[in-house]
Amino acid sequence: EVQLLESxxxxxxxxxxxxxxxxxxxxxxxxxxxxxxxxxPGKGLEWVSSISGSGDSTYYADSxxxxxxxxxxxxxxxxxxxxxxxxxxxxxxxxxxxxxxxxSAVDYWGQGALVTVSS
Amino acid sequence: AIQLTQSPSSLSASVGDxxxxxxxxxxxxxSALAWYQQKPGKPPNLLIYDAxxxxxxxxxxxxxxxxxxxxxxxxxxLQPEDFASxxxxxxxxxxxxxxxxxxxxxx
Numbered sequence: 060e061v062q063l064l065e066s067x068x069x070x071x072x073x074x075x076x077x078x079x080x081x082x083x084x085x086x087x088x089x090x091x092x093x094x095x096x097x098x099x100p101g102k103g104l105e106w107v108s109s110i111s112g113s114g115d116s117t118y119y120a121d122s123x124x125x126x127x128x129x130x131x132x133x134x135x136x137x138x139x140x141x142x143x144x145x146x147x148x149x150x151x152x153x154x155x156x157x158x159x160x161x162x163s164a165v166d167y168w169g170q171g172a173l174v175t176v177s178s
Numbered sequence: 179a180i181q182l183t184q185s186p187s188s189l190s191a192s193v194g195d196x197x198x199x200x201x202x203x204x205x206x207x208x209s210a211l212a213w214y215q216q217k218p219g220k221p222p223n224l225l226i227y228d229a230x231x232x233x234x235x236x237x238x239x240x241x242x243x244x245x246x247x248x249x250x251x252x253x254x255x256l257q258p259e260d261f262a263s264x265x266x267x268x269x270x271x272x273x274x275x276x277x278x279x280x281x282x283x284x285x
């Protein structure tokens with residue numbers, strides 16, 4: 060059974076930094092695009108960032124561009140999100156998500172990690 | 179950028195009711211649409227992909243239809259476990275993901 064397990068969430072002050080990790084139990088991890096999707100309390104789903112299977116290509120939502128950095132370690136089957144310059148509006152549950160290049164839906168979701176930005 | 183607009187944003191219904199949720203795309207997306215159910219504190223759970231294909235293990239009371247810009251998710255006979263939030267999703271500029279704003283289905 061495929062599992063995605065996020066860690067690294069917590070409380071941080073505005074302007075601070077946090078690093079999220081997502082450990083995957085996927086046999087062919089490098090075949091999957093990996094993404095971060097967040098959900099603010101009581102709100103809908105918002106795509107944050109994606110990275111190609113090889114890690115060569117990265118993509119960001121305008122709301123986080125220049126502040127967040129996505130990366131992956133295929134040898135460790137782990138996805139990362141370095142979040143700098145945190146703002147109150149970044150408060151959300153952050154889910155990692157995995158899907159094939161030819162998928163028409165997200166294949167796997169993590170349970171999520173709560174990030175709270177507050178002074 | 180393509181936008182997905184769901185309606186209604188919330189819906190009250192009873193066990194046994196037939197319910198329809200609509201997702202409208204701002205431009206044509208063929209049949210490239212998925213539907214998810216989400217319960218509090220849980221990640222989304224895939225129900226339908228390619229607009230009308232039922233994900234394995236999802237009860238047959240769920241169905242999807244539509245193509246182009248207009249899509250619907252129908253629950254034929256609501257069960258107590260169906261009260262949740264529902265989202266539509268499209269890969270626009272893959273791998274970026276676009277979501278509808280969600281529909282909250284309440285008792």
